[in-house]
Amino acid sequence: xxxxxxxxxxxxxxxxxxxxxxxxxxxxxxxxxxxxxxxxxxxxxxxxxxxxxxxxxxxxxxxxxxxxxxxxxxxxxxxxxxxxxxxxxxxxxxxxxxxxxxxxxxxxxxxxxxxxxxxxxxxxxxxxxxxxxxxxxxxxxxxxxxxxxxxxxxxxxxxxxxxxxxxxxxxxxxxxxxxxxxxxxxxxxxxxxxxxxxxxxxxxxxxxxxxxxxxxxxxxxxxxxxxxxxxxxxxxxxxxxxxxxxxxxxxxxxxxxxxxxxxxxxxxxxxxxxxxxxxxxxxxxxxxxxxxxxxxxxx
Amino acid sequence: xxxxxxxxxxxxxxxxxxxxxxxxxxxxxxxxxxxxxxxxxxxxxxxxxxxxxxxxxxxxxxxxxxxxxxxxxxxxxxxxxxxxxxxxxxxxxxxxxxxxxxxxxxxxxxxxxxxxxxxxxxxxxxxxxxxxxxxxxxxxxxxxxxxxxxxxxxxxxxxxxxxxxxxxxxxxxxxxxxxxxxxxxxxxxxxxxxxxxxxxxxxxxxxxxxxxxxxxxxxxxxxxxxxxxxxxxxxxxxxxxxxxxxxxxxxxxxxxxxxxxxxxxxxxxxxxxxxxxxxxxxxxxxxxxxxxxxxxxxxxxxxxxxxxxxxxxxxxxxxxxxxxxxxxxxxxxxxxxxxxxxxxxxxxxxxxxxxxxxxxxxxxxx
Numbered sequence: 001x002x003x004x005x006x007x008x009x010x011x012x013x014x015x016x017x018x019x020x021x022x023x024x025x026x027x028x029x030x031x032x033x034x035x036x037x038x039x040x041x042x043x044x045x046x047x048x049x050x051x052x053x054x055x056x057x058x059x060x061x062x063x064x065x066x067x068x069x070x071x072x073x074x075x076x077x078x079x080x081x082x083x084x085x086x087x088x089x090x091x092x093x094x095x096x097x098x099x100x101x102x103x104x105x106x107x108x109x110x111x112x113x114x115x116x117x118x119x120x121x122x123x124x125x126x127x128x129x130x131x132x133x134x135x136x137x138x139x140x141x142x143x144x145x146x147x148x149x150x151x152x153x154x155x156x157x158x159x160x161x162x163x164x165x166x167x168x169x170x171x172x173x174x175x176x177x178x179x180x181x182x183x184x185x186x187x188x189x190x191x192x193x194x195x196x197x198x199x200x201x202x203x204x205x206x207x208x209x210x211x212x213x214x215x216x217x218x219x220x221x222x223x224x225x226x227x228x229x230x231x232x233x234x235x236x237x238x239x240x241x242x243x244x245x246x247x248x249x250x251x252x253x254x255x256x257x258x259x260x261x262x263x264x265x266x267x268x269x270x271x272x273x274x275x276x277x278x279x280x281x282x283x284x285x286x287x288x289x290x291x292x293x294x295x296x297x298x299x
Numbered sequence: 300x301x302x303x304x305x306x307x308x309x310x311x312x313x314x315x316x317x318x319x320x321x322x323x324x325x326x327x328x329x330x331x332x333x334x335x336x337x338x339x340x341x342x343x344x345x346x347x348x349x350x351x352x353x354x355x356x357x358x359x360x361x362x363x364x365x366x367x368x369x370x371x372x373x374x375x376x377x378x379x380x381x382x383x384x385x386x387x388x389x390x391x392x393x394x395x396x397x398x399x400x401x402x403x404x405x406x407x408x409x410x411x412x413x414x415x416x417x418x419x420x421x422x423x424x425x426x427x428x429x430x431x432x433x434x435x436x437x438x439x440x441x442x443x444x445x446x447x448x449x450x451x452x453x454x455x456x457x458x459x460x461x462x463x464x465x466x467x468x469x470x471x472x473x474x475x476x477x478x479x480x481x482x483x484x485x486x487x488x489x490x491x492x493x494x495x496x497x498x499x500x501x502x503x504x505x506x507x508x509x510x511x512x513x514x515x516x517x518x519x520x521x522x523x524x525x526x527x528x529x530x531x532x533x534x535x536x537x538x539x540x541x542x543x544x545x546x547x548x549x550x551x552x553x554x555x556x557x558x559x560x561x562x563x564x565x566x567x568x569x570x571x572x573x574x575x576x577x578x579x580x581x582x583x584x585x586x587x588x589x590x591x592x593x594x595x596x597x598x599x600x601x602x603x604x605x606x607x608x609x610x611x612x613x614x615x616x617x618x619x620x621x622x623x624x625x626x627x628x629x630x631x632x633x634x635x636x637x638x639x640x641x642x643x644x645x646x647x648x649x650x651x652x653x654x655x656x657x658x659x660x661x662x663x664x665x
Contacts, residue, residue, distance in 0.1 A: 189384035192351050197445070198372040198401035211388045 053268035054078070061264050077269035084263060087270050089243060090250035095277055097159055097239075097246060098228035101166035105224040106217055108167065109174025114205055116175065117182035118191070134172045139233065147237055157241040165234055170224035177223075181216030182209065218288035222281070229278045247274045300327045301362040301375075301452035301485050303348065309356035310343055310509075317343050318509040320357070328483040330476075334496040334532070335506035341489045342457055344506075348487060349378050349455050361452060372401075374453075377446035381458040383438045385430040385445075391417075392426040395444045402449075416448045419478070436467045443475070447482065456488040460495065472498055493533050497521065505529045527653035530580050530646055536610065536621045538580045542650060545575050554579050560616030562595045566642035567658045576650030583610070583623035585644035588630070594639030597622070602632050611636070 053061050055073045081087055116128065146165060147156075155161030186209050194204035210217070235246040245253065251270050254260070260267055303325035310318040318340045325331050333341040346352040348359060350371035358365050366374050377398075385394050395416060396409040404412075417423040420440040430438055439459060446454055456475070460468045476499050479486055490496055496503045497517045505512040505520065505528070513525040517533075524530035530538045541562060543554040554562040554577070562579065571577060595615055603610040604627060611622040611630055615638070622638055630636055647656040 187382060187384065189380045189382045190386065192349075192371075193378070193380060193384035193445075194386075194397075195351065195371040196349060196376065196378045197398035197449075200370075200372070203401075208386055212386075 050268050050271050053265055054272045056265055058262060058265050061268075077263075077265040078273075080263075081266050081269045081273070084259070084266055085250065085254050085270050086243070087247070087250070087273060090245055090247040091274060091277060093159075093244060093250075094229055094247040094274070097162050097166065097235075098225045098281075100159070100163045101170070101228045102221045102225040104163060104167035105170040105174050106220050109171055109220055110178050110210065110213070110217060111205075112171075113175045113178035114182055114209065117179045117186075118188070128176075131172045131175055139169075143233070143237060146234075150238055155238075157239055157244060159239070159244065162235060162239045162246075165238060166224065166228040166231070169234075170220070170227055173223060174220040177220055178213070178216050181213060185216070186212060214288040218285045222285050222289075225281055225285075226278060229281075300483060302327055302360075303453060303485065303487065304360040304363075305344070305348075305357070306360070307357035308344070308347065308354060308359060310340070310347060310352065311355040316509065318347075321509070321511060322357075323504060323511065323514065325485060325487060328485055330479050330486045330488065330499060330501045331504060332488045332490060332496040332500035332502075333504045333506055334490055334493055335512075336532070337491060339506040340509035341491075341506050343509075345378075345455055345457055345487060345489045348453075349376055350374050375451050376453045376455055377449050377451040378455040378457065379439075379442045379446055379459045381461055383430075383442040383462075385438055385441055387430050390427050390429055391422060391433070391441050391444075394430070394441055395422075395426075395448050398445070398449050412448045413444075416444045419447065419481070420444045420474075435463055436471065439463060439467075439471060440474075443478070447478070450484075452485065454484050454486045454488075456486065458490055459488075460490070461492070468495075475499065494535060497533065503533075505532060523655070524580075524646065525655050527578055527580070527648040530648065534582055536583045536623065538582050538646070539586070539618075539620045541579045541581075541615060541618050541620070543577065543579065545569060545571060545573050545577055556616040556618065558616045560595070562615065564642065564645065567645060569647055570657050570659065571647070571649075577656060578648045578650055578653070580646035580648060581640045581644060583621045585640050586620070586622040586638045587624065587640070588622075588628065589637040589639035592637070594637040597636055597638045599630055599632060599634050599636055602630055 052068075052070055054077055055075070056067070056070045057072070057074060057076070060067060060071060116124065150156055150161040150165060153161070155164070190208050190212070191199075191201075191204045194208045195201070199207065230248065231246070232248045232252060235249045236252070239246065240249065247270075251267060251274065254263075254270075255267050303323075305321055305323040308318060308321045309316070321340075321344065323331075333344060335341050343352060347354050350366065350369060350373075354367050359367055361374060361376070371378075386397065389397065392410075392413050395413045399409045399412060413426070414423065417426055420443060422437070422440055422444055425433065425437060425441075430441065433441065439462075442459065459475075460471050463471060472495060475488075479499075488495075488499065500517055502514060503517055503520055504514045507528050513520055513529045520529060521533055524533065524538075527540065531540065541554060541556065543556040543562070546553040546555050546561070552564055554564060556562070564579070569577075597611075597613045597615045597620055599611050599613040601610075601612040603612065607625070609624050609626070609628050609630075611624065611628070613620060613622075620638070645658065647658060648654065649656060
């Protein structure tokens with residue numbers, strides 16, 4: 001049988017039982033595209049302004065009316081940046097604390113999540129509620145207690161202090177995300193097979209569960225890394241000493257101390273440079289953000 | 300090879316008693332199949348044997364050693380899971396050699412034993428593939444290969460064929476049986492498929508509500524089921540069950556159903572008084588078309604020719620009945636026929652408890 005008219009075909013493509021005219025379909029498509037474009041402009045405009053400004057002179061940036069397209073492109077800000085702001089030192093600091101916090105949050109988060117996903121024990125529901133409840137507290141209200149705790153531990157102005165703080169902030173999210181991941185994507189049969197094969201609970205977790213949970217682990221790693229990388233509040237509270245500053249605090253301090261006026265193009269160049277490691281980190285880890293690693297394991 | 304002893308084993312989940320009190324002995328090299336409906340406790344029992352579930356009470360011994368408190372890895376068992384449970388990030392060879400690697404065996408020994416097992420299971424050309432690149436049957440073989448490389452004391456199979464299609468299931472059934480003949484390792488196998496149980500087992504353990512209904516060879520259970528549950532569970536098509544009241548003097552001679560239909564029971568005496576509520580069971584293949592006024596009238600609703608046999612599905616009185624006749628018979632749907640059975644093939648069960656009631660031939664009385 002062949003279709004001789006477009007009518008039956010259109011009838012089968014209806015959704016929800018309502019027939020839509022081609023004009024209504026076009027209008028919907030246009031509205032979706034328009035909203036998407038507006039959202040993109042809203043998100044990308046500051047980024048464009050930052051990148052554009054980094055290739056201008058300070059004088060050109062401050063021109064009125066503003067120049068949306070630079071009249072002259074210069075790399076001078078990138079050449080001078082390293083002499084005026086210790087940007088590379090700040091970036092290394094940020095890489096170190098963000099990577100360490102991401103590793104710590106992923107390891108602790110995965111271990112805790114595995115226990116909460118697989119074992120039943122008294123007060124487990126209370127644990128889960130408490131973990132969720134931490135997400136309801138505004139970060140600023142935690143500032144004083146956390147500052148006091150880090151100070152009491154003698155970890156103020158130390159990498160260890162800020163790494164512990166960052167990992168701690170990400171842990172509730174990491175635990176809940178990975179718990180869900182383990183429950184939905186890691187069949188218990190795999191661990192049981194590993195136990196029968198000769199594993200302990202820990203080695204089953206280490207050798208079987210972790211390797212097949214890379215998408216979940218990658219999500220947690222990226223989340224913690226980017227949170228730590230982008231943080232300004234905690235880094236300025238806990239790690240404000242000159243050479244140890246993270247890149248956000250370093251650029252912020254330089255800008256606040258007057259550099260933001262005279263050297264606005266340098267600040268913008270430093271900001272562009274500061275986004276690159278985070279971008280590389282995302283590109284490196286995102287290849288693990290794929291599903292299907294457990295394909296073929298069961299059934 | 301090893302013996303297995305389950306002595307008064309109990310399993311409780313909170314307030315639910317999954318296995319009330321179960322005892323069973325499995326001999327060296329025996330192929331024992333636990334069979335029963337879903338939720339009867341057969342998988343729980345297997346998991347307790349594997350060490351994947353704790354035991355609430357009683358003792359489990361493998362080769363005379365009580366293993367209640369031992370971890371699965373300390374029991375020298377291998378298990379094939381219903382879901383195969385292959386490690387997805389490892390190749391077939393790595394999956395099969397994983398237990399040997401954990402055991403600290405040398406690379407050369409692992410490679411040799413994996414190769415040996417792979418040849419037995421026709422997996423030698425698939426050793427470098429990942430589980431996702433295998434078909435269902437191949438995955439099932441890898442799961443078995445992972446078990447046999449270890450040369451364990453006991454193999455445990457938890458419904459290993461239930462995810463395969465019908466054709467592959469028949470093939471794998473034969474392969475598992477031939478594997479057992481070759482290795483002679485003690486096997487405990489769980490299934491809800493009575494055909495698997497009948498065709499593969501040395502002994503079948505029929506379970507119901509956490510308890511053993513009957514243990515015996517497949518034909519013992521088929522020919523002399525101890526209860527109505529066992530009788531109905533084993534055999535396909537299932538045994539026909541006709542409830543009624545015994546009639547006649549000095550050993551029953553007829554079964555009277557609630558609608559007044561009377562089924563004559565010639566040639567056997569039943570060790571039960573007249574007037575007792577019973578259920579008469581007869582297997583479909585033991586029914587035949589009767590001539591003249593013999594047997595009992597049945598209305599045939601559906602005729603199913605299978606080629607070698609013909610299934611007549613209908614009713615005797617108000618009760619459904621299936622009759623399996625060798626070859627082809629000229630019976631049409633909707634027709635009335637008379638069905639008769641060899642008296643020796645009749646089974647009787649108590650109407651209330653479902654327990655078997657013994658029958659004796661009335662040859663002397665004739």
